[in-house]
Amino acid sequence: MAVKIDSDACGHIDNCPVQGLCIKLCEQGAIIEENGDVCIVPENCDDCDLCIQNCPNQAISKA
Amino acid sequence: MFNVERNGFESRKLKYDDNKCVGCGICADVCPTSSLRLGPIVPIARGLIEMDLISINSNSCVLCGLCSVACPFDALSLNIDGTDIKEMDNYPLWDVKSEVCEDDCVYCGRCFKACPREAIVFERKLPERESLVRGEIKIDDEKCIYCGFCADLCPPGAIDLSNTPNSSADFLNNSIEVDTSKCVFCGVCKRICPQDAIYEICSTCMLQDQIDVPEITGNTFIVESSCVNCSWCSEICPVDAIDIVKPFSGDLKLVETEEQVCKGDSCHACQDVCPCNAVEIVDGKAATNLSFCNLCGACITACPQNIRELTRTSMKLTNINSESWEECLNKLLNE
Numbered sequence: 001m002a003v004k005i006d007s008d009a010c011g012h013i014d015n016c017p018v019q020g021l022c023i024k025l026c027e028q029g030a031i032i033e034e035n036g037d038v039c040i041v042p043e044n045c046d047d048c049d050l051c052i053q054n055c056p057n058q059a060i061s062k063a
Numbered sequence: 064m065f066n067v068e069r070n071g072f073e074s075r076k077l078k079y080d081d082n083k084c085v086g087c088g089i090c091a092d093v094c095p096t097s098s099l100r101l102g103p104i105v106p107i108a109r110g111l112i113e114m115d116l117i118s119i120n121s122n123s124c125v126l127c128g129l130c131s132v133a134c135p136f137d138a139l140s141l142n143i144d145g146t147d148i149k150e151m152d153n154y155p156l157w158d159v160k161s162e163v164c165e166d167d168c169v170y171c172g173r174c175f176k177a178c179p180r181e182a183i184v185f186e187r188k189l190p191e192r193e194s195l196v197r198g199e200i201k202i203d204d205e206k207c208i209y210c211g212f213c214a215d216l217c218p219p220g221a222i223d224l225s226n227t228p229n230s231s232a233d234f235l236n237n238s239i240e241v242d243t244s245k246c247v248f249c250g251v252c253k254r255i256c257p258q259d260a261i262y263e264i265c266s267t268c269m270l271q272d273q274i275d276v277p278e279i280t281g282n283t284f285i286v287e288s289s290c291v292n293c294s295w296c297s298e299i300c301p302v303d304a305i306d307i308v309k310p311f312s313g314d315l316k317l318v319e320t321e322e323q324v325c326k327g328d329s330c331h332a333c334q335d336v337c338p339c340n341a342v343e344i345v346d347g348k349a350a351t352n353l354s355f356c357n358l359c360g361a362c363i364t365a366c367p368q369n370i371r372e373l374t375r376t377s378m379k380l381t382n383i384n385s386e387s388w389e390e391c392l393n394k395l396l397n398e
Contacts, residue, residue, distance in 0.1 A: 018111060025111065046330075
């Protein structure tokens, strides 16, 4: 099922208060940094929703 | 760490100590003006963000002190004209306990190792080993070939051997000595010696009636300001010397649905925020050992699946004299 990122709300690492908190929180490698931006790897997502709950910009939701 | 202070008819000051805070959110649950907010406890617990676990809107806070009496961990305190309301007769107080009975403690130190909050101060004085054994040992320098069998096998490491040549001028740099403060007269050295160079006799068994075993002395105490009443110490204590009274009684369950299931090792948010070290991921699911849980509820807010169900049936908050305060504080209970 994975997650999706609202590009308008997302801080795109540089403007994220924690410089990519979702990347740091996800231990499954389902959210990674690619070309300086946040990138989702759906096949790695375990639907734990930790990123959804903790995104400081509330930019992540269920796909 | 924050302070909210106002001076008028009285001087009121609310102090928050982040070191004592466990991020349970009880203060925010009881605040009548919704001035307290629980921060991102999972990223904070994982060290990804450095900030206080709670924040306050100092403009809306009315400095009533409800949060400070509700906090079972004394992370918030309200002072009125310099006195903490917890020291005033008419304010509520937690009737919790964490005490070590010095008479019963045997100074094993197991509580000290088990405490998840480093809240236990422990020290002990053991007698010198040599005072508990009797015997004689000698090594004959004339017979010894400095092979080192004895030194390698000596269980307490009591034999100090040197057999490495210093130089061609001093190639017989040999010495062997027994440290009698370490030797327990077990006889292993004598048995392995190929030269019959060791004389050893153990009289510990023969003289056991004459060997006074000194009493072990020490100190074990719980630093209340760091204790979260999890009961690890009292559960692990082999002689029941520790008395813990927890703030709440009740239950904590994992209630999974078809859509919402525990993701175990992928998430482990509950385990990370638990101040009691009561949560373990077992077979891919979070398992909470209620013996160690203080029902603070930090894991409830941390769980992104929202499948942890906390039921508090009673609490040890006593001396609630105001009906409106009772109403606010009873929000912490389910029944």
